[in-house]
Amino acid sequence: xxxxxxxxxxxxxxxxxxxxxxxxxxxxxxxxxxxxxxxxxxxxxxxxxxxxxxxxxxxxxxxxxx
Numbered sequence: 001x002x003x004x005x006x007x008x009x010x011x012x013x014x015x016x017x018x019x020x021x022x023x024x025x026x027x028x029x030x031x032x033x034x035x036x037x038x039x040x041x042x043x044x045x046x047x048x049x050x051x052x053x054x055x056x057x058x059x060x061x062x063x064x065x066x
Contacts, residue, residue: 005039007032022046 007017010028015035019025019042027042029035 003043005036007035019043019046 003019003021005017005019007015010016014028014030015032016026016028017035017039018027019039022043025039025042025046027035027038029038
């Protein structure tokens with residue numbers, strides 16, 4: 001799976017990186033490479049978390065391909 005990420009230089013140095021298609025999936029790093037490694041890990045955790053069954057009755061998770 002390929003996702004687009006946005007890298008922004010942080011005012012205090014380093015980079016902030018986020019995934020527009022995954023709300024709240026944000027990370028950072030001192031270098032571009034570190035920021036990209038960190039966001040990859042954040043994406044993996046984000047996606048693993050949403051695959052877990054939701055605790056509410058009547059909620060279903062389905063997968064679709066586009």
